[in-house]
Amino acid sequence: MCKNVAIMPMKKNVDSAMQKSCKPAMLGRMWQASRRSLNLDHAPAHHFACSQWQSSPHPSTTYLIYRWLLFISVISTGIASFACQHLPRQYDGPIRELNYMKWFIYFTNWGYLLITLQSALALAVVIRYRSQKCNSTYEEDEIPIPLGRRVRTPLLCRAYWLSHNIATDLAFVISLVYWTLVHDPRIHEINAINVLVHGGNSLVMVIELLVTSHPVRAAHALYSAGAGLAYGVFSAFYWAVGGTDRIGLPAIYPVLDWNKPGSAFGFVSLCAVVMVFAHALATCVAAVRMRVALRLRARPHADRLALPTH
Template identity: 70%
Template sequence: MKKSCKPAMLGRVWAASRRALSLEHSPPHQFACCQWQAGHKPSMYYLTYRWLVFLTVTSIAVASFACQRLPRLYKGPKVELNYFKWFIYFTNWGYLLIALQAALALAVVHRYRNEKSLNISCDDDEIQMPRRQKTPVLCRLYWLAHTVATDLAFVITLVYWTLVHDPRIHEVNALNLLVHGGNSLVMLVELALTAHPVRAAHALYGAGAGLAYGLFSALYWALGGTDRLGLPAIYPTLDWNKPGSAFGFVALCAVVMMFAHGVATCLAAVRARAAARLRPAAHDRLALPAH
């Protein structure tokens, strides 16, 4: 009996883990809606918001790439600026993910705005409840990008201003504030407005992204890559000439990433609970076709 119970228990644990890590969610149209709207079809206000977010974050990303220059206070040897080294920085990885999730969110909203089958009236005496729908690939991609972008934004803001920012080199200008502070602000607004949940187990995706960047930085260093000033470390705190401290920094970032995801999970839960209490009718209608 004991031998047969153990595999069964492991099987249940494995199945529960797979469900927790999956990107399936019902009803899938919640990915296209605002938490505070009435009904289950994307509103015009939310569509306008999605366009504004997409255009804003894309413009900032383009400006960050196009307006590269050596630090105003830099007094080292003359360096020829390589614009493509913009892509080696963790901050820019995070901001590209914010732009990607904004683009995917916009695509999801447009998809469900044009979905005639979602046009269900709540004034009917009987509402035909559709069967549980499989989450479309577009929604899964958006959910994954949104989750990782949120975790990275919080960690990038925290780590940059506590460990990376050097007032002797780094200027505090509008663009710097936008990419190292505005990133977290954008994702906080997203958490306040979006209707889909944040799943606790998805913390592994954000931590995995952080570990992937650590691996990239190690390979980049091993191949002789340098930062935009010609130094061997992309960040002073991520110097693979000192592997012990570099490994420690990557591990610290992964832990902080998990903590950041915990904060995002709590904020999303508070948002959903507040919506259910303040606008119960709108909350119920948004989650209507859930079976």
């Protein structure tokens, strides 16, 4: 009886000690899992240089041509958007000299600059990978890797992946917010440039999601939400130092008027939340693309392995 009484406190002490030791271990595992999901490492690296719909692990000539055409189209539209600035035709206020540098204060143009950046980085990745493959006698899977050493994704690929993720989410949110909350038919004209930067931006990134080969991680939504919050901070600072929009109003956008901080902060928070949902949509599109491509590749192999029916 005495032995049982003595054993009971010992068991309680052991259980409490195990619980205390398990908590730091669990937190450590959660931290490591969070770091892995947020990092920008992905293997194999040729996924950033190839299309999902090509069979070879080397960048194809067709994909290189696509990259050049996309980059030229995107940068041409951006230059036209910057060069063709003008006051609204319905503007009846005092005559103002147009400040072209105010093109950079608009969220739409931030998003379009990111689309241009990601298309330029994607082109650079393809060109670099093709040149490396031409000069190398090794296949990617044949390169010897020392045991215990983890090969990191090249910096160029990581920069492209980050810009691609943020540009995709910003494009979806910009198109949605502009046509639902910002567009005013009395002020904003519906012309080719306006449609391209507020609708063509999303179309370009949808095409990118369907063509590219690299995945989209759900945790990377934090980067896009951070970009949205960064613009909110910029707009508040721009207002605080007396900045105005292109026609002299104190708010860059009517819905982002920091003279009404409550509504402005609510709008920024809403955009950050919508950004997360936009990233979830991009993640689903990329997952469906990868699954469809795997099934299409598996079908010819299944046909070759099938037994004859005669």
